[in-house]
Structures are given as C-alpha cells and as structure tokens.
C-alpha cells in the first residue's frame with residue numbers, strides 16, 4: 404500500500420492575549436491509502452488542530468510554525484490558496500466538528516450541493532446536480548426524493564450528519580477527514596454512522612481519517628490509531644496493537660478505563676491528574692507529571708516518536724533503547 408498523507412514535524416499554535424497555545428507540537432505520521440485512521444485523545448489535546456493544520460483551515464489566530472504535509476508527492480502547505488482550494492474537496496474533504504450547525508437553515512439541501520460545486524468552479528445543469536447529489540445521498544442511506552428539497556431544520560441530527568458526509572463526497576475525494584463524526588448523536592445513531600462509514604470505505608476505496616475522544620469508536624472503525632496527548636502524538640499503531648499491547652503509559656491509561664467499563668466497573672483506573680495547560684506545558688515529556696513510570700530524564704527531554712522493530716511508533720523514553728523495551732514490558736499496567 405502506498406502512503407497518501409505524510410505529515411512531518413507539524414507545529415501549530417494559537418495566538419491569545421496571554422501568549423501562545425502550543426496545540427500541535429512536532430506531529431509526524433504517515434497514512435496509507437485506503438486505510439482508516441483514528442486520532443484519539445482527551446478534549447483539548449490538539450486533535451482538531453492537527454487536522455486543521457493538515458488542511459490549512461486553522462482559525463484566524465492559528466499559525467503553522469513549521470512542518471510539511473504531503474498529499475501523495477505534493478507538499479500542500481506551501482501551495483497558493485487557489486491551488487489548495489482545488490485539492491480540498493476534490494482530493495481531500497473535511498467534515499469539521501459540529502458542522503451540522505453550518506448548514507444554512509434558509510437553504511434547501513439541494514442548494515447546499517449547488518453552492519459546494521460552484522465554490523469549486525464547477526457548473527452542472529439542474530438534472531446533473533440532482534443526479535449526482537442523489538447518488539451521494541443514497542450512499543449515506545438517505546432518500547434523495549425526501550431530502551433534496553428539505554430544509555436542514557426538517558432533519559434529525561443523524562440525518563444532518565449524513566447530509567454533510569454526502570456533501571463532502573460530491574467531488575469524489577480520495578481522502579475524507581471527519582472531526583468527531585459521532586459526537587452529539589445518541590448511541591444508536593452513532594452505531595449507524597460507524598456502520599455507514601465502514602460501508603463507504605469498502606465501496607469507495609476511500610482513505611478515512613477521523614477524530615474521536617471515544618476510543619471505543621476508534622476500536623470499531625479504525626485500522627490504525629494515533630494517540631494525542633497535550634499537543635503531542637504519543638503513539639501511532641495498529642488498532643489491534645493499541646488495544647492488545649498499548650505501549651505509551653497514556654495509551655495504557657486510556658485502554659485501561661475502557662476495558663474496565665466493558666468488563667468490571669470496579670477495575671476502572673482513571674489517569675491521575677489533569678491535562679496540562681498548553682499555554683505553558685510541562686518540560687520534557689508533557690505526560691511526565693501524570694506518568695507512573697516517569698524517570699528524571701522525562702522532565703528534561705521531549706521524547707520523539709520512535710520506531711520499534713515491530714513497526715509500532717511510540718514517543719516515550721522507556722522505549723528508546725531496544726533493550727529497554729523488554730524492561731518496560733514487565734511493568735505494563737495490568
């Protein structure tokens with residue numbers, strides 16, 4: 404399989420009156436074509452910043468300080484806005500967080516499709532527009548006849564989310580990025596959207612990247628998981644390894660809590676402490692104040708994402724030297 408997205412040392416921050424919020428600090432990872440990748444982490448850990456950095460859609464006070472993002476062989480962060488606009492939607496589509504509210508309440512769904520294609524300088528006659536929009540709505544299991552001429556307020560939250568996915572597919576992108584596609588939906592609708600995304604991936608051979616703070620959703624849908632903590636990518640691994648052999652102490656904590664929920668409530672172990680402020684994050688490893696395995700070195704030096712022999716990637720000093728891997732395995736959280 405070939406790499407479709409490669410992110411190298413992405414650093415993004417927000418300017419605020421108190422200083423700078425270091426929300427994505429040296430993020431590097433690669434995504435293979437036709438795979439599903441989940442970006443997981445606590446609220447405010449920097450998940451949205453990473454994808455807004457990748458797609459250059461940060462809010463006005465956001466800045467990309469350094470880094471490269473490749474779409475196939477094309478470095479996209481240095482592209483002129485016009486060129487980047489052509490890549491967005493046609494090659495890489497993004498469904499932002501809480502975008503259900505972004506549907507214009509005064510516009511019928513068909514007009515949202517019309518606006519989207521016109522924003523990309525595409526002109527289709529009405530027949531073709533209806534045909535294409537209907538095809539995409541059917542892909543998300545919505546009945547075009549009843550949806551196309553409805554207003555957003557006539558649709559449920561789950562239906563609006565499906566409309567947004569259909570809209571994002573209108574120009575047939577190769578990569579679809581979704582920020583929290585299942586949040587603010589009831590459990591049954593969440594399960595429905597997860598199944599739908601699985602089906603889309605199978606039918607369209609599309610590469611999916613999605614953000615979730617719910618690691619159970621990642622388990623259901625993703626091939627690979629990127630675990631983000633306080634603006635750092637701390638582990639990147641196959642979903643199977645993340646759940647069966649988590650490496651980073653933070654990932655271990657996350658998995659521990661969900662496993663306990665599934666099995667025995669009395670075994671829930673929350674991670675001690677709170678996420679740090681990204682205005683003034685801890686020195687060295689940002690997780691060290693909460694880490695039960697922390698050593699002196701962790702306070703001083705930021706661990707970089709390190710490739711282990713089995714292909715796992717982890718940013719933790721405990722794994723830096725091959726001989727220490729075995730040592731660390733013996734102290735895994737049970």
Ligand SMILES: Nc1ncnc2c1ncn2[C@@H]1O[C@H](COP(=O)(O)OP(=O)(O)OP(=O)(O)O)[C@@H](O)[C@H]1O
Nearest residue numbers: 417424426445446447448449450451452462616681
């Ligand atoms: N426009 C902004 N201005 C200032 N700070 C911001 C802005 N957007 C995000 N932040 C801050 O940057 C940090 C990372 O935010 P981000 O939204 O990327 O996290 P997240 O993991 O996606 O969170 P959530 O799951 O709650 O959406 C947080 O501390 C957040 O408060």
